[in-house]
Amino acid sequence: MPAQRADARRNHARLLAIAEAEVAAHGAEASLEQIARRAGLGSATVRRHFPGRRALLEAVFRERIEALCLRAGELTDAADARSALLTWLGAVIAHAASARGMAAALTPDAVAAQESECAAKLTEAGEPLVRRAVRDGAVASGVTAADLLTLITGIALATEHHADRAAEADRLLRLTMAGISPPGSAIDRASSPAGAHR
CATH class of the missing domain: 1.10.357.10 (Tetracycline Repressor, domain 2)
Structure with missing residues (x-):
């Protein structure tokens, strides 16, 4: 269980770093799908961390x-x-x-x-x-x-x-x-x- 939590934290930190770069480049129109592709993860995984664009923006800022x-x-x-x-x-x-x-x-x-x-x-x-x-x-x-x-x-x-x-x-x-x-x-x-x- 601790290893899974550590993996989840690492995934979240990686996703947030990629999300920050995408928002810096594209503003509020940053694509969750593009973030998923850059992270090498499925869209469903990304949406577990950021259920929508609002959640993404609030996490980034x-x-x-x-x-x-x-x-x-x-x-x-x-x-x-x-x-x-x-x-x-x-x-x-x-x-x-x-x-x-x-x-x-x-x-x-x-x-x-x-x-x-x-x-x-x-x-x-x-x-x-x-x-x-x-x-x-x-x-x-x-x-x-x-x-x-x-x-x-x-x-x-x-x-x-x-x-x-x-x-x-x-x-x-x-x-x-x-x-x-x-x-x-x-x-x-x-x-x-x-x-x-x-």
Whole structure:
């Protein structure tokens, strides 16, 4: 039994490495069948590890999501709530814009009406940062971490084929933050043409 478990772990690690390469090359359209061929395994074996494309994407991006959740925790007690939220959102958008397929991993499954596990984890991690920013007047009341994550996912998908995805995604994130900030707030002033030169 221990030998079988070790074999299963090795198979899973090998499949995940191949899956990461396929997702990097093809994004959310990575083929489970191609992964099976490259691994020299049957499709049924691969599907035992990754029952569908959503499971595949979530497995591929699990470490990135965990790192972003840890980063949110590190920023929770930062002195400047606005800066902490912007720093974290910047990290999320940088990951989502640079890693092909990650935005799809954050998007709900419209067919199965299933929430993304990755998105749920990020939402939970980011909520304390958003609550502090709302309390300090840096973000309009009523804005939630889920709202911001939805906007980030949309930005990442919209910039997927841009020549400089990371820079364009960051620019759109800053426009978004200006839009959700109360008039006269620090973010609103920093994002205005006049504020940009201060």
